[in-house]
Amino acid sequence: MWKQVQDALHQSSTAFITKLASLLPGFVALILALLISLVLAWIVAVVLRRLLSSIHFDELLARWGLSPAAEWSPRRSPTLLVSGTIAAAVVAAGLLIGVAAFDSELTSELVRNIFAYVPNIIGAILVLLVGTIAARFLARSVLIAAVNLNLEYARLLSAGVKVLVNVLAVAMALEHLRIAVGIVELAFGILFGGIVLALALAVGLGSKDLVTKSLEREARKPSGEAVEEPLRHL
């Protein structure tokens, strides 16, 4: 009886040690991959930082109307944010490659799925970036046009446009990430529709007189005015 127990213990210990030993190369590979990716990430970060500084990336972003990026960034520098993000991505890729080195079916499947998801993340980031730029541009266009029309609520209108475009961009990004697609679609439809209706009511009621005056002015314009109109200022 004791002999049988001893054999069973011996077998399980051997199996455990064998399994552990078989995992060791994987661990070494993981540590090696992590170390290499850390060095690579540091080099990439330094090169990127220098490159972005040389093209005055922070000033460029501010000029393109992406100054909020500075607020999210370490030491208010989007250059540091971009270089840090890319470096973190390199380390994450190294980690995933290291995990894949275990060669077990589970880890391989996990890594494959994560890598398959990367294009979605990149797509979502691009959508958010373009959305932010478009929101900023359109909000500024609306603000200037509304001020030039002497509208008292120009800022409100501009903020409304910015929120609308940002909401649209976030909804698109979430769809790209395949996060609660149904809920996002529904919530977006309700939210967007609600905002548009509220704005339409606010602007429609608020600028009824303005629209009437503008239409009357257009109707009164003689047809020949088109060519002569600008000349009076010169």
Added chain:
Amino acid sequence: MDSIPQPATPTIEQIGSADLLVGLLTDLSQDDLASTCAALRTLPGTPRIVVLQDHAAAAPPAVPEASDMPARDSSLFLVPWSPRNLGATATPVESFSTAYESIFETGAKLDVRAFCLVASNLENAEPGWVSRLAQPLLEGFDLVAPCYARRRFEGLLNNSIVSPLTRSLYGKRIQNPMGPDLGISRHLYQDVLATGQDAATTGNGMHLLARLAPVACGDDFKVCQAYLGSRVYPPVDWTGVSSLLTEILGPVFLAMEKTAARWQQTRNSSPVTTLNESTPPPSQSSETLEIARLVNSFQLGMRDLREIWRLVLPPATLFELQKISPDKFRIPDELWAKIIYDFALAHRLRTINRTHLLRSLAPLYLGWVASYAREFENADPRALARRLERLSLAYEACKPYLISRWRWPDRFNP
């Protein structure tokens, strides 16, 4: 029964070549057209002249009957002509600049020595006033700019920005550098074309007009002004000012960018020859301005566009603007000149989208108009010339500021 034979109107191809091309974009009456043609025929040296008459601008009876057509005269040909139709979406300035472009193209086909562009109607015009623009061209001048009788509230964009800026930058005191009535030699036209051979500026008559004065003042071209009389201005639409600023100042600032090396060397301004000079007392304009509304536009801009102006104007200028009280509303000339210079610099640096930039200038421009109108509310209209001279001198005095900011935009930001 045989129909009565009508003399055919000659086409540009049939005419072949000419010395002078006159483009009429204005609606001259039958009598005015006849007197214009008669005056053009008396020009010295009997040049071959082609007169293009815009069909769209002309009143229906303005096209002469075949029997009266001056086209029979071997030295003068009257050709009915229509500029390209840009469709209903084209802005007035686009239509206008396309018409100019079309005249220049026709002139190039005819290999003319000079162009004469007429786009204005004059009050109590002397018969044949158009020949005042043409004659100096045949006497060797390259640019004949128009001079009109000044009125307080007319030509404000020209008086407040285009004219003093041209004077300060290029050193020539031209009252109306962008016309619209102009005489241009072929030589000058070719030089202007050569200085703007890029995608951004070709194919736009307004860009071409904006480059005329800079090129003519900078090179060895002979420039003069011809006094034409009182121009008729239609009533002002103040709500369209932002589009107008974009369409007019965009080409002016681009021309400024292209000629930067040249204007940085020009120090003082000098007068140009003015032909047929006449200084009638400035007449009172019947138009009144709603100063309170203009001040309100400025204040609205100050409240809502400050974030945008902060990217363009230095802190000291913003502070000066902030200090302006609505009760004693006045924008000093030096401040105005610096604002225009800062906008020109921001246009060059693309600090923000260029259309946004120029449209955001509108409340400031309306503020300047309010300040100017308030000054002239009870002032003697004869003081107008002195007032505009003071503004031009302020532009000249602030030119070192422009040069410093242009050269070192980051380092020199007072």
